Amino acid sequence: MKVMIDIGHGGSDNGASGNELIEKDINLKVGIMLYNYLSQYDVEVRTTRNSDVTLSNDVRVELVNSYNPDLCVSVHHNAASAAEARGAEVIHAHYDEYDDKLANEILANMATIGMPKRRIFTKLNSRGDDWxxxxxxxxxxxxxxxxxxxxxxxxAEDAALLKSDDFLKLESVAIGSAIVEYLGLKLKSNNWWNEAMQRIVSEGLIENEHNGNDFVTWGEFATVMSRLLDKLKL
Ligand SMILES: [Zn+2]
Structure with a gap:
């Protein structure tokens, strides 16, 4: 399996801007975090850029097509003249065989971290092909x-989230974990946290191995601590 992360805009092309945010910069942060997240899995990953460089449309397309990935995910952030427009969107191809499982999973994950689902859509040009x-x-x-x-x-609400690197990390995990599920990717066996993870599974503190960079809720943390306390009292 091969995944290309296409990091939108860059260099002389700022993309969207507003509320002191420049799209090319947050795309780059999320794109690199997403690269690091997916690199823990048994999948080949590339990005179209990893610094603030300008890429023409032709160069960007050629980078992807010469790599020939199974999936290309372009990372962007939006702008609108109406300041109340907010939320996350996924754009996909118009073909019938398109299944929106991945798009739905990404937007469901985004909603759980506070970025509401706006829409999943496709847009056509005058020739009936993808816009x-x-x-x-x-x-x-x-x-x-x-x-x-x-x-x-x-x-304003979206921008407040997007200004935080902690939120951008959550966004990269929201997208990345959806890709992992969609492609059925498996964790590499040489991750630094593997030994500790296997130990707490074999000790019965957790049921399954997890990605060591995924986030834990207080409910999960309390459950593990409670199991540990039960064990210590034996
Ligand atoms: Zn953009």
Whole structure:
């Protein structure tokens, strides 16, 4: 399995801006965090850029198509003239065989971290083909392409979230864990936390191994601590 993370805009192309946020910068942060997240799995991952460089449409498309990934996910953030427009969107190809499982999973995960689901959609040009070149020029039988818009820099509530690197990390996990589930990826066996994870599974403190960089809720933490206390009292 191969995944390309296409990090939108860069260099002289700022993308959207608003509330002191520049889209190219947050795309880069989320894209690199997503790369690090997926690198823990048994999948080959690349990004179209890993610094603030300008990429023409042709170069961007060629980077993806020469790599020939199973999935290309373009990371973007939105802008609108109406300041009240907010939330996350996923854009996909118009083809019938498109299944929106991945898009739904990404937006469901985003909603749990406070970025509301706005819509899943497809947009056509006058020839009836996909409007967005990163879908039109990339989607084929081998490569599926989607665009994730992780919230509006022009909306005060979304921007407050997007200003926080902690939130961007959560966003990268929201997208990454959806990709892991969709592609059925397995964790690599050489992750630094593997030994500790296997130990607490074999001791019965948790039931299954997890990604060591996934977040734990207070409910999960309390459950594990409670099991540990039970054990210590033996
Ligand atoms: Zn963009």
């Amino acid at each position: 967005y070149y990163m879908i039109r020029r990339i989607w084929d039988t081998n490569t599926h392409a989607i665009i994730v818009e992780g919230g509006f820099v022009t909306n």
